[in-house]
Amino acid sequence: MKQIVIYLWCLCSAAQAIQVKDLKCESQSNPTGITLARPSFSWTFIGNDISQEQGGFRVMMATSIEKLKYPDLWDTGPTSKSETGPYQYLGEPLKSGQKVYWRVTVWGNNRGVRHSEPAWFEMGDIVNPEKAFEPPVFEQKDGVVKINLNPKDEGRTFEGIGGVSAGASTDLLYDYKDPYRDHILDILFKPKFGAGFQHLKVEMGGGENSTCGSEPSHAITREELKNPVSRGYEFWFMRAAKDRNPNMILEYLPWSFPGYLKPNIYSKESAEYFVTFLDVAKRDWGLDIDWVAAAENENYTDRDWLVNEVRPMLDARGYKNVKIQGPDDNSGDWQIFEELEKDPEFDKVIEAVGYHYVTGREFTEDMVDGRGRPTTAKAKASGRPLWASEDWSWTGKDWGGAGALNLARIYNKFYIRDKITKTLIWAPIGSIYKSVTWDKAGAMKANSPWSGYYEVWPTIWATAHTTQFAEANDWQYLDNACGLFDASTYKGSCVTMKNKNSSDWSMIICTEEHETIEVAIEKGLSNTLVNVWKSSEKEQFVQLESIEPKNGSFTIKLDPKCIYSLTTTTGQQKGQYSIPEETPFPFPYKEDYEDRKVGDLPKYHSDQTGSFEIVRKVDGTNCLKQINPEQGYDWMRVYRRSNIKPNTLVGDVTWTNFTCSVDVFIEGGNVELGGRVQGSYLKGYRLMLEKNGNWTLVFDKQTLAQGSVENFDANIWHKLELTFMDKEIEAFVDGHSITKVSHDKKSGYVMLGSSYDGNLFDNLEVMP
Numbered sequence: 001m002k003q004i005v006i007y008l009w010c011l012c013s014a015a016q017a018i019q020v021k022d023l024k025c026e027s028q029s030n031p032t033g034i035t036l037a038r039p040s041f042s043w044t045f046i047g048n049d050i051s052q053e054q055g056g057f058r059v060m061m062a063t064s065i066e067k068l069k070y071p072d073l074w075d076t077g078p079t080s081k082s083e084t085g086p087y088q089y090l091g092e093p094l095k096s097g098q099k100v101y102w103r104v105t106v107w108g109n110n111r112g113v114r115h116s117e118p119a120w121f122e123m124g125d126i127v128n129p130e131k132a133f134e135p136p137v138f139e140q141k142d143g144v145v146k147i148n149l150n151p152k153d154e155g156r157t158f159e160g161i162g163g164v165s166a167g168a169s170t171d172l173l174y175d176y177k178d179p180y181r182d183h184i185l186d187i188l189f190k191p192k193f194g195a196g197f198q199h200l201k202v203e204m205g206g207g208e209n210s211t212c213g214s215e216p217s218h219a220i221t222r223e224e225l226k227n228p229v230s231r232g233y234e235f236w237f238m239r240a241a242k243d244r245n246p247n248m249i250l251e252y253l254p255w256s257f258p259g260y261l262k263p264n265i266y267s268k269e270s271a272e273y274f275v276t277f278l279d280v281a282k283r284d285w286g287l288d289i290d291w292v293a294a295a296e297n298e299n300y301t302d303r304d305w306l307v308n309e310v311r312p313m314l315d316a317r318g319y320k321n322v323k324i325q326g327p328d329d330n331s332g333d334w335q336i337f338e339e340l341e342k343d344p345e346f347d348k349v350i351e352a353v354g355y356h357y358v359t360g361r362e363f364t365e366d367m368v369d370g371r372g373r374p375t376t377a378k379a380k381a382s383g384r385p386l387w388a389s390e391d392w393s394w395t396g397k398d399w400g401g402a403g404a405l406n407l408a409r410i411y412n413k414f415y416i417r418d419k420i421t422k423t424l425i426w427a428p429i430g431s432i433y434k435s436v437t438w439d440k441a442g443a444m445k446a447n448s449p450w451s452g453y454y455e456v457w458p459t460i461w462a463t464a465h466t467t468q469f470a471e472a473n474d475w476q477y478l479d480n481a482c483g484l485f486d487a488s489t490y491k492g493s494c495v496t497m498k499n500k501n502s503s504d505w506s507m508i509i510c511t512e513e514h515e516t517i518e519v520a521i522e523k524g525l526s527n528t529l530v531n532v533w534k535s536s537e538k539e540q541f542v543q544l545e546s547i548e549p550k551n552g553s554f555t556i557k558l559d560p561k562c563i564y565s566l567t568t569t570t571g572q573q574k575g576q577y578s579i580p581e582e583t584p585f586p587f588p589y590k591e592d593y594e595d596r597k598v599g600d601l602p603k604y605h606s607d608q609t610g611s612f613e614i615v616r617k618v619d620g621t622n623c624l625k626q627i628n629p630e631q632g633y634d635w636m637r638v639y640r641r642s643n644i645k646p647n648t649l650v651g652d653v654t655w656t657n658f659t660c661s662v663d664v665f666i667e668g669g670n671v672e673l674g675g676r677v678q679g680s681y682l683k684g685y686r687l688m689l690e691k692n693g694n695w696t697l698v699f700d701k702q703t704l705a706q707g708s709v710e711n712f713d714a715n716i717w718h719k720l721e722l723t724f725m726d727k728e729i730e731a732f733v734d735g736h737s738i739t740k741v742s743h744d745k746k747s748g749y750v751m752l753g754s755s756y757d758g759n760l761f762d763n764l765e766v767m768p
Contacts, residue, residue, distance in 0.1 A: 042085025051108020162199025163428025354389025610646020669755025
């Protein structure tokens, strides 16, 4: 009988799943003899009770079924479109007689994902076949690579290397005290000192989870839109970057939006929302932001909105110098150029085109040789600035694998293959609690503000090999001195740039094998001493003996798996400070929220959803308040699960046996105190108290106990308390035990949670 019940349950579950089927190439299933160079593709989406429509898709094509994991022919990336085709092929040029395997992943409009079975098609004799891109390869003679530096050589302007502070990745950095916070900022932004990032893109917070947590909005209500507020740490972060480098390029982009902008985020009101962010930056921080990525992160953009609302409003409000970059999408193949060439108004508005993860997402040492999502011939022919506007997303701690050496190779590859002149990495710094989503990402780490400890990782110096040797917008690539050592791999490469205003030049070289390079310097470029800097797995950013060219040339021998910078400029350095030892999070721990100003963020708290800030109580003391009045427009709402409700983490993920307590005032809905919470998705023990006195103790989604407080007074403060001792968990309200359960022995953070109401918290304590 149990087997029958299980079987029926499985049938019912399968019936409820969304489906994708009937994959067709040129309206045929698994056809042969396709002669079009760019055939079209479609499929059938079948929804369920939760998601009746397709919310997004991803098409992957490869030369074998095994390679569909990291497609070597075409990868659209996640694309937020409901149409199921036909979509024209925009991948690598196809060959006559070639057999291609493909698959479609679909998402429902209310979440849910399904992968199709692989399909295939076979090419016939292609009419007007296209030619594949062939990277430039340096001439070699008797094992010596020949590179010629010509000042008259053509090439695009280098626009810089930058970082994306978003998804709450900079969260805990804000809580560091000086001098350590200043030291970290110097390593990130001070020219010719550390990474020297030249462009900083920040998240325009919307109060919903945007990867590793949530960032607050400058206008959480329509009323605030009339007088926007400086919140969070991104304005401060931009100011700190600009203070260290007055030429810092600034940009902003939203991930989520406050609830009042739903359901249409492409409206006149949302254009106003974008512009008021500029107002706050200027009014409160003296910042002139250079670029706006006027879209929703990785969810494309809206042509009419940009042309008819955003650009006119920017101009009318005194922001004519603020340029628009777009679409800042995660879908592949630079499809916006198909629209721009047919639409002069749209073409005029978009002043740079940026896409995410041009590398693809193969996080191995072969990442640099993956197809990823290359720029198209049409994109390169446009002459418009092309950006990898968010890329890499890995840990900077590693030298090999997808780490530092790989990133330096990617910087070079993007210009050699794609003519990309600006690369922004996520994240410049990982200031994220352990076990929270993407907690290992970043070019360096700073997630221990209570001790001042931080780690400077090799990726900082891999980035310095470019940024300390060429300034954004002042240097130009020399195309004939940019290329590969071996046509089969981007692991060995060189890019060369010259200063537009002097005869100085720099070469950034990545090796895979031993190389001997002979460099010839033509008249018009500096023929003085060549300074040499090297990074290897063993040691990064070391200055070697300088080279004096003879008769306009020099030869240098290079070690394998290294990064070199050769330059006629000076002043580079490996900046460093004394770093204190790492210590655990303070325990016992007490927080009364008195050491921060009203409107500020609470110390050591990491908002995962919603927004928590310091407010003043009636008695004149401070407390913590959840300020988002309703659920916002959730980023990636189609592709991933929600974080359920506003919550903020504090403490140490290794905490196991302890007692935590907090005072609460319930304005509406409910509040929560959690313990042993593991990360972003409320997985832990949580005591929830509602305004009517009902309480529930849960673990993850499992109810462990529930009840009601007799004679509950909702108009006064109450105290919640949880005690953990091995497998025993006891919950208290106002000092009275309400339940004691035996469950599992786990560890994790303390968490404060709330419904989307203005609920208050004070006197948080964590004791043995």
